[in-house]
Amino acid sequence: FQEKFGIFPEILSRAPGRLEILGNHTDYNEGTVLSVAVDRAMHIAAAPASGPPGQCLVIDLIDGSCRIFDLRALDRPCAGDWSNYIKGLIVELHRRGIQVPAFDAVLYGTVPLSAGMSSSAALEMAMLLVLLKLADKELPWLECAKIGQACENHYVGAKTGLLDQVSSLKGKKGNLIYSDFRNYTVDNVPIPEGTAFVVADSKVKHNLTNEYNERREACEEAVRILADVHPGVKALRDVTVQQLRDAEALLPPVVFRRALHVVGEIDRVENGREALRKGDIVGFGKLMQESHSSSMENFENSCPEIDRLVEIGQTLPGYLGARISGGGFGGISVHLVRSQDAQNYQKALEEAYLEQSGIQTTAMLCQAGDGAQLLN
Template identity: 50%
Template sequence: MQKLIEKFEKFYGKKPTVAAQAPGRLEILGNHTDYNQGFVLSCAVEQNTKFALAPVDGKHCRIKDFRDNSVREFDLGNIATAIPRDWSNYIKGVIVELEKRGIRVGAFDAGMESTVPLSAGMSSSAALETAAGFAFAEAFGIELPKADWARVGQGVENNYMGLKSGLLDQFSSIFGKKDSMILSDFRSVEVLRTVALPAGYSIVVVNSMAKHNLVDSEYNVRRQDCESAAHKLAGMYPDVRTLRDVSLEQLEVARPVLTEREYRRALHVVGECTRVMEAVRLLEANDVAGFGRLWFESHESSRVNFENSTEELDYLVELAKSVPGGLGARLSGGGFGGITIHLVKSEGAEEYAKRVLAGYKARTGVDAEFIICAIGDGASAQKL
């Protein structure tokens, strides 16, 4: 943060008055369950986005991204509509969402940096939304419960960007706990508990380098499929509001009323909710091998039932089954490209990752990248 403050001062000729940071996240289990009001096991990572600002008079805002030295400028009275493929949308969208709640953000000069990989599935967009929001809170005296800050970020994605995503990304970025995964319930919108990753194990993130752009992907179509299936199931089971309320047994009985596609989408989501709760049970019993098997099962369901995987992601997961030290692997995040996560023993994590990358390059010709991820704390902000 100190480096960002120094760069800010050099560029703007003054010091920022507030600074905030928000981490990226990893979805451990619970793929596409958040907007179905289900359960997710996730964590914040140590890679984060830092955002510093100083309020200014008037309506004109400037933001400098010190990663590539790009600058965005806009007037607060002219931000109602997103500009296609522009990173400042994630900041302008936060201001628009706050305005809907009757909350005013003043003009500012801002600077940002990030170590969260872009378009990879670690939620660089949620990290930026959250860091900006937390900075605005400190600078302009905004008081909102943490869960509402997550809803602001979700509103940016849903309303400003047109991606009908759930709350997982922002929730994980805000509520993350160092060295622990969080079990979240997206009906009550709360963290039910934290679950420690047993000592001696690490999460290796392998980026397939096939960038995903969820706004342009079939993400919204998947959500429609889930809602259509839930509507039909509610006709058979009055207590069903979303797929979260359906058991695997009920789904099998109701299969004739669903299209094949609706059945497979529902099977993925219902299966994921089941796997999340099973994971907590296995971790409590210190059954790390069983926990890892759930990762493989989750990915197979993504591949076959939800069809949000890619050849590149599938091959990275296949490699995990043959490279020594791999206990489990799956795609993480929305899918359609991005990253796989691998559960490995910490002792051989780097060697494992290098072998996976070598196998991937031999098959695809692509130089993938890896990160041995440490589980980090959630977002924070401070006055300077």
């Protein structure tokens, strides 16, 4: 920042990416999720603007790109541009009566882009902390999460849930995050000793907007149909697997499969939380595997490359479970492994994936980290 702007930054922030461990596409269905904030994050240095009135300058150190925009002209997003995730936050703050002064900022992110680790939420939450500091305002964590979600829903155009923002805000070192998206409560669940997460990037990049919106609309259609049969149904959270199967003939086949995935995932989250409480890490790994099978067959948000990574993992020493993580359609697989085998597993996964697919991937060990924060 000093090199680019000639002064020291006044504000420093960081916000982590996340891994979804169990609970795929359950957040916007008022379900529960087990996730983890990782030790890869977006870092931001910022200060009040030094340029013309109302003008902001933001530089991304990873690729050297920069964006200049005027706070008085934020009504039109630039399709596909990363600055939308910043502009959308400012628009949402304006809607809440919070005025943000013009600023200069430098970004440095270590969360892989478009890989299912929510680099977008990491950017949003790190930047939101900066914007609130610039405006001399404080907001509750849940409101911060909702601002990030509204940015994506209204400005970016993706109908995302709250999982990514909540995970980035509420991480705790050495713990998973159990989030209930009906009553918006969060608990931390200790990660079992002797285990580790290996994350493998399929190198298939995704733009979630269209696919994500189609699946969300299918879930909403299922709720409308099921509510006629069971008047108490407000969301897929209210439906049991048996109720869904009993109503299968009423649902279009695709809508039934989408709903079956979500309802099954909510069950798997609750069973997974109980397995961790009992120390049954083998049982927890099996639930991860079941989750991935459902993503393949019911939600159809996996892809051949992710499926291959999961299949390779099943053959390796130390394997406990693996699944796609995040919205899907590419991105990453997350593997639960015994920590004593983690480094060998990581190397063997990379080598086998290259041999079988011709794609060079980078697998990485991830640790559970703390949530978003301002830095001294």
